[in-house]
Amino acid sequence: MNALTTHAPILIIATPLLGAFAAPLIGKLGWTVRTAFAGAIAALTGCFAGLLAATLYTGGGAPIVYVLGGRLPLPSGLAAPIRIMLEVDGLSAFMALITALVAVVAVLYSVSYWKERSGGALYDSLLFLLIAGVFGLVLTGDMFNFFVFLEITSVAACGLIGFRTWRKRSSEAAFKVMALYTLSGLFVLLAVGLLYGQYGGLNIAYLATNLGGTMVDRVALALLIAGLAMKAGAVPMHMWAPEAYGEAPAPVSMVLVANSQASLYALFRVLFTLYGQSLSAAAVGWILIVLALLTIFVGVTMALVQKDLKRLIAFGAVSQIGYMLLAVGVGFAVLATRPDFGLTAITGGIFHMINDVACIGLLFLAAGAAIRASGSRDLHSMGGLAHSLKGTTVLFAVGAFALAGVPPFNGFASKLLIYESTFQLSPVLAVIAVLASIVLLAVFVRAFQAVFLGPRLIARPEPVPWPMVASMVVLAAVVIGFGLFPGFFIDKIVTPAANALWSGQGDYIRAVMGG
Amino acid sequence: MNNQMSVIVRTITRITYGLTIVFGFYVIMHGHLTPGGGFQGGAVVASAFALLLVAFGTAGLKGKLNHHLLQTLEEVGALAFLGLAFAGIGTAFFANLLANSGAVFGGAVPAGPNAGVLNSGGTLPFMNWAVGLKVMTGIASILIAMLIGLRKEAAE
Amino acid sequence: MNGIDTGFGVWNPIAWTLLFAGALVIAWVFRVLGRSDYKRGSEQTKAFLSGNEEPEPEKLHVRGDHLYWGLVDGLAGYYRRIRAVHTGVLSDYVAWFVGVLGVVLIILALVR
Amino acid sequence: MIAETIIQVVTLLLIVLGGALAVWFKDLLSSIIALAGASLLVALEFYILQAPDVAIAEAGIGAALTMAIYVVALRRTRRKEKE
Numbered sequence: 001m002n003a004l005t006t007h008a009p010i011l012i013i014a015t016p017l018l019g020a021f022a023a024p025l026i027g028k029l030g031w032t033v034r035t036a037f038a039g040a041i042a043a044l045t046g047c048f049a050g051l052l053a054a055t056l057y058t059g060g061g062a063p064i065v066y067v068l069g070g071r072l073p074l075p076s077g078l079a080a081p082i083r084i085m086l087e088v089d090g091l092s093a094f095m096a097l098i099t100a101l102v103a104v105v106a107v108l109y110s111v112s113y114w115k116e117r118s119g120g121a122l123y124d125s126l127l128f129l130l131i132a133g134v135f136g137l138v139l140t141g142d143m144f145n146f147f148v149f150l151e152i153t154s155v156a157a158c159g160l161i162g163f164r165t166w167r168k169r170s171s172e173a174a175f176k177v178m179a180l181y182t183l184s185g186l187f188v189l190l191a192v193g194l195l196y197g198q199y200g201g202l203n204i205a206y207l208a209t210n211l212g213g214t215m216v217d218r219v220a221l222a223l224l225i226a227g228l229a230m231k232a233g234a235v236p237m238h239m240w241a242p243e244a245y246g247e248a249p250a251p252v253s254m255v256l257v258a259n260s261q262a263s264l265y266a267l268f269r270v271l272f273t274l275y276g277q278s279l280s281a282a283a284v285g286w287i288l289i290v291l292a293l294l295t296i297f298v299g300v301t302m303a304l305v306q307k308d309l310k311r312l313i314a315f316g317a318v319s320q321i322g323y324m325l326l327a328v329g330v331g332f333a334v335l336a337t338r339p340d341f342g343l344t345a346i347t348g349g350i351f352h353m354i355n356d357v358a359c360i361g362l363l364f365l366a367a368g369a370a371i372r373a374s375g376s377r378d379l380h381s382m383g384g385l386a387h388s389l390k391g392t393t394v395l396f397a398v399g400a401f402a403l404a405g406v407p408p409f410n411g412f413a414s415k416l417l418i419y420e421s422t423f424q425l426s427p428v429l430a431v432i433a434v435l436a437s438i439v440l441l442a443v444f445v446r447a448f449q450a451v452f453l454g455p456r457l458i459a460r461p462e463p464v465p466w467p468m469v470a471s472m473v474v475l476a477a478v479v480i481g482f483g484l485f486p487g488f489f490i491d492k493i494v495t496p497a498a499n500a501l502w503s504g505q506g507d508y509i510r511a512v513m514g515g
Numbered sequence: 516m517n518n519q520m521s522v523i524v525r526t527i528t529r530i531t532y533g534l535t536i537v538f539g540f541y542v543i544m545h546g547h548l549t550p551g552g553g554f555q556g557g558a559v560v561a562s563a564f565a566l567l568l569v570a571f572g573t574a575g576l577k578g579k580l581n582h583h584l585l586q587t588l589e590e591v592g593a594l595a596f597l598g599l600a601f602a603g604i605g606t607a608f609f610a611n612l613l614a615n616s617g618a619v620f621g622g623a624v625p626a627g628p629n630a631g632v633l634n635s636g637g638t639l640p641f642m643n644w645a646v647g648l649k650v651m652t653g654i655a656s657i658l659i660a661m662l663i664g665l666r667k668e669a670a671e
Numbered sequence: 672m673n674g675i676d677t678g679f680g681v682w683n684p685i686a687w688t689l690l691f692a693g694a695l696v697i698a699w700v701f702r703v704l705g706r707s708d709y710k711r712g713s714e715q716t717k718a719f720l721s722g723n724e725e726p727e728p729e730k731l732h733v734r735g736d737h738l739y740w741g742l743v744d745g746l747a748g749y750y751r752r753i754r755a756v757h758t759g760v761l762s763d764y765v766a767w768f769v770g771v772l773g774v775v776l777i778i779l780a781l782v783r
Numbered sequence: 784m785i786a787e788t789i790i791q792v793v794t795l796l797l798i799v800l801g802g803a804l805a806v807w808f809k810d811l812l813s814s815i816i817a818l819a820g821a822s823l824l825v826a827l828e829f830y831i832l833q834a835p836d837v838a839i840a841e842a843g844i845g846a847a848l849t850m851a852i853y854v855v856a857l858r859r860t861r862r863k864e865k866e
């Protein structure tokens with residue numbers, strides 16, 4: 001047990017990687033073996049993530065460092081830590097929990113999502129590769145490995161978006177996403193190269209001790225902000241997101257949202273841990289706030305006029321990214337002056353991450369079930385599915401209400417924190433956020449009405465298999481559980497994550513650099 | 516469709532492909548001593564495959580190298596790499612458990628400037644072989660898949 | 672324990688849920704106290720459309736894309752511009768990225 | 784030192800020339816060959832900059848494999864660029 005705890009950080013990444021490499025070979029043994037293997041890999045990964053999070057939270061939130069290929073402590077006498085390292089603090093563990101939730105649900109859902117039973121081994125392989133990449137993004141403590149994992153997620157995501165090669169729009173979306181992900185990855189690489197050239201090290205803790213706010217640091221920060229914000233899908237660099245989320249298979253859309261959140265996590269990590277207060281934090285905070293307001297506003301208004309169910313949800317997902325950016329931008333803008341509401345804002349933003357992935361995931365999965373059942377994704381020709389798909393109807397409604405921030409679901413709890421803290425900085429921010437939430441409710445009322453209510457427009461919809469329902473029920477349980485007991489979950493998992501950003505820079509650096 | 520290229524290309528390919536493959540394997544083999552390694556060597560071997568495929572088309576394969584076999588080999592390479600990484604987990608993931616053990620590739624490295632001892636490096640040479648296998652088969656199967664797509668299109 | 676205390680307000684979902692359930696019970700009580708001569712499926716439940724026959728439900732159904740046309744029409748100017756921005760051309764996406772990168776670069780270079 | 788600088792400048796100029804030719808040629812096969820030549824020169828430049836590791840990778844991937852893939856792709860399309 002002890003050994004497992006020690007090696008948990010790398011096992012979280014290595015297990016899905018093993019799944020990705022072995023899936024095509026295992027797939028030759030038939031559908032049952034393949035499915036059982038995928039389930040086992042997902043369950044194991046989830047267990048490791050839970051174990052890691054439990055270890056971290058019971059250990060008082062001190063960062064855990066794992067060194068690949070060697071032991072701690074590092075050889076003495078080195079100016080910079082040159083090992084490949086994973087560093088896990090409260091925020092990383094929180095993101096790992098989100099990714100584990102998404103991974104387990106996506107694999108469970110995928111079991112019966114594909115009507116044809118061949119070719120799924122490659123899908124499993126790509127899905128596990130994407131999951132391994134996202135885990136790597138949130139656990140690594142090294143800028144270059146961060147870039148490597150970014151590229152892994154890009155390649156896997158493109159493969160998955162274009163997986164249905166028989167549809168022209170999927171291939172087109174995959175191509176666009178490939179180009180844009182590569183572009184953002186290259187700019188991140190350029191920033192990493194600038195930092196490496198200046199400081200001769202790539203470890204985040206080492207860089208954080210040395211950054212001085214020179215012009216090169218500023219250019220690197222601008223490249224990182226732009227590149228990561230694009231991968232997160234912030235307006236006006238969001239155009240790939242509706243196409244990607246819309247064209248990907250339903251479970252992949254959910255994992256892609258987690259992938260976007262991992263980019264957002266990376267942005268926060270860069271801002272709070274890498275740069276901290278070495279730059280004029282207020283200006284950077286306000287850049288994020290402006291991007292966030294644009295994201296919320298454009299995402300919501302574009303969702304209102306979509307005619308395609310998945311694109312509609314995709315624009316909703318884009319707008320939610322804005323809420324997290326807004327909250328953390330507010331937190332970063334006041335980092336230097338440190339009033340109380342900064343921590344509240346960050347807590348709200350981080351709590352909203354897991355809430356968002358649960359609601360949006362639930363919506364994507366329910367929409368996937370509805371589209372699979374009716375064979376259409378056009379809001380005009382769908383309708384009346386509530387007559388035959390009762391469970392899916394209820395689950396979609398739960399997700400829609402939660403996303404729009406209707407009490408008592410989880411979206412309300414985190415949005416309340418965001419509203420109240422942003423109000424302290426500027427009432428305008430809170431007003432826009434509340435208004436956008438109301439419009440979002442209208443958007444999902446429209447989607448719900450179009451897809452599920454009314455007379456039977458689809459003659460004989462296909463029933464939804466039980467693994468799909470079960471995976472949606474898991475997400476709905478998260479939605480309702482986090483909604484009914486927000487205080488408990490904020491205490492246990494969100495506060496350590498928020499503290500890691502708000503005041504954890506010193507601990508993060510000390511865990512590697514000592515002293 | 517005649518997917519072969521001109522006689523000049525074919526003749527030069529016949530002369531060079533063997534040398535390219537040998538050089539690629541050399542790069543993989545000495546990956547822990549000289550510049551290069553599994554990825555570079557694998558790419559060089561794959562470029563020999565590419566030369567053959569471009570010059571002679573898929574007709575030259577004669578069913579010996581179908582891409583199912585290549586994909587299986589690629590998976591084996593990837594799994595071998597990951598397995599070697601897992602093997603060190605007694606100490607840490609990726610720990611080199613064969614170094615200085617006296618077993619295959621477990622020779623000690625003499626101190627001071629030297630030409631490099633092939634019998635050293637522990638698990639590193641095995642990892643180079645695993646990566647080399649993955650890269651050469653992976654790239655070759657991409658090319659074969661493209662060429663097969665081409666042949667199908669021509670048949671339609 | 673269950674609630675959130677933001678420092679400016681308190682949110683307790685359990686208490687809220689109980690209150691909401693209470694409100695539902697009251698509404699249900701009012702519903703039960705309604706007229707007892709109401710019969711389902713009889714002449715009483717038919718919609719009165721100025722004496723016209725009620726059309727088939729398929730024709731009466733308001734489809735999803737017909738909702739909120741008023742709002743969208745009111746914002747027609749905004750929607751025309753924002754739709755023009757979403758061209759679907761990759762070069763435009765890259766141009767937006769480069770534009771944002773430039774703005775961020777300038778701000779960070781100027782603000783000390 | 785001076786000789787090395789001259790070689791570097793010449794190599795870099797040739798890389799630019801190769802890139803320009805790749806854009807300029809209307810015959811796409813010539814364009815691909817110009818690109819492969821530029822890649823080979825990039826490999827040489829890496830070698831001069833004391834990165835033989837990267838040079839081998841660039842020569843293998845950039846010059847040989849990309850060219851092979853382009854040639855295969857070119858067979859599916861027209862050889863001449865439209866005016």
